[in-house]
Amino acid sequence: MDPMPVDDVLSTVLAAYNLRARIDTNPRLCGEWQLGTSGTGNASFHLVGEGGCYLHMVDAPVRRLEAGDLLLLPHDDWHLLSSRDSWEEPANHLNLVTGEDPEHAAVTQLLCGHFEFDSGRRNPVLSGLPGCAIIRHAEAGERLGHLARLMFIELMERPPGYRPVLDRLADTLFVMAVRHHVCRVGEPPAGSLMAALADERIRRALDALHARPEAAWTLEGLAGEAAMSRSSFAERFHALVGQSPIEYLTQWRMVLAERLLRDGRESVAGVMEQVGYASEPAFRKAFKRVHGFGPGRLRQWMRRLGRY
Structure with missing residues (x-):
């Protein structure tokens, strides 16, 4: 791809x-x-x-x-x-x-x-x-x-x-x-997506991650996309983005999961699979850690608002 x-x-x-x-x-x-x-x-x-x-x-x-x-x-x-x-x-x-x-x-x-x-x-x-x-x-x-x-x-x-x-x-x-x-514009500030996109190697890893967020990504796999060693990639990614590659991957998956849950056409289990989780407890835990509330609570809010 x-x-x-x-x-x-x-x-x-x-x-x-x-x-x-x-x-x-x-x-x-x-x-x-x-x-x-x-x-x-x-x-x-x-x-x-x-x-x-x-x-x-x-x-x-x-x-x-x-x-x-x-x-x-x-x-x-x-x-x-x-x-x-x-x-x-x-x-x-x-x-x-x-x-x-x-x-x-x-x-x-x-x-x-x-x-x-x-x-x-x-x-x-x-x-x-x-x-x-x-x-x-x-x-x-x-x-x-x-x-x-x-x-x-x-x-x-x-x-x-x-x-x-x-x-x-x-x-x-x-x-x-x-x-x-x-x-x-000149070099963007560190700790942001803009800084990462300005770095060719880190951007390649982000390209792959965004294209296939459901893949079973590991630190080694993402480092391979960037053609860097695991330690160099982890250090460079954190310096530019402000968080580790796996933390960013988790946050991005939960952003996508929230969007799918707001849409209402997929079950929690279906959304979980689409963002790369095989364990529902692990998915619910990650969702709550990122958003501050669980996927079930979001579903309740959407129903009360008449969204679905």
């Missing part, structure tokens, strides 16, 4: 954690204004569609954002967008423009939203991203630029069903932004 390229591994991880994007607001601003969206606990983003603004963050220089720039804030760091390169407390003076206004030549249009995962904020994708990532229009490439323009066309024309279309486009925006970060 051919190994999966980096973006396919990312797609597998994002699908398992069930990425969902939501558009929160799309203000048109003029005059003196400032806007902050931190404090929600969500991974947020701001896309500049027109004009420009200044980004203020704690212990960081003021940065200018221009039309087409994308700002990602994966860890809900405090931030403020403003019409000026300085700001004041409280951040509450907004001057909203709903259409073309001849009295205000300088208009800034923003598209603001957030990303959610079934696992909350604790997942290997967000952990590998910095507190603030700015993807400039000039370096984003044609695909990201086309996607941003399509989002603002939907927003401007507001055809029937434009809200879910915007949300789905925002899903894609996040995936493309993460791919851009992995491929073009």
Whole structure:
């Protein structure tokens, strides 16, 4: 089996954690204004569609954002967008423009939203991203630029069903932004999936693990995929990912198991086999250790919610 390229591994991880994007607001601003969206606990983003603004963050220089720039804030760091390169407390003076206004030549249009995962904020994708990532229009490439323009066309024309279309486009925006970060930004931080994907040998082991999570993997087998000795592989994997290969394998299997159990079409025994467990007690123990509750409890919650 051919190994999966980096973006396919990312797609597998994002699908398992069930990425969902939501558009929160799309203000048109003029005059003196400032806007902050931190404090929600969500991974947020701001896309500049027109004009420009200044980004203020704690212990960081003021940065200018221009039309087409994308700002990602994966860890809900405090931030403020403003019409000026300085700001004041409280951040509450907004001057909203709903259409073309001849009295205000300088208009800034923003598209603001957030990303959610079934696992909350604790997942290997967000952990590998910095507190603030700015993807400039000039370096984003044609695909990201086309996607941003399509989002603002939907927003401007507001055809029937434009809200879910915007949300789905925002899903894609996040995936493309993460791919851009992995491929073009400097060395990612250790202790994250991003760092592991940047290492060719460790990535080969992850390719194999993600392609066949149900296989009877051992440390020796994974080290063989990476063409490394057992000890060197274990040390390198832990340094990059932040946990041992077998710990990562167990966590990934339990993520997949939770997804299958939420779907409701498989029994606990059926899910257990699909993720590579032959012993139901061992499967239940691993599931509870990773998620904090057993598979039976998850089934009960899903029934109460009317999911199945």
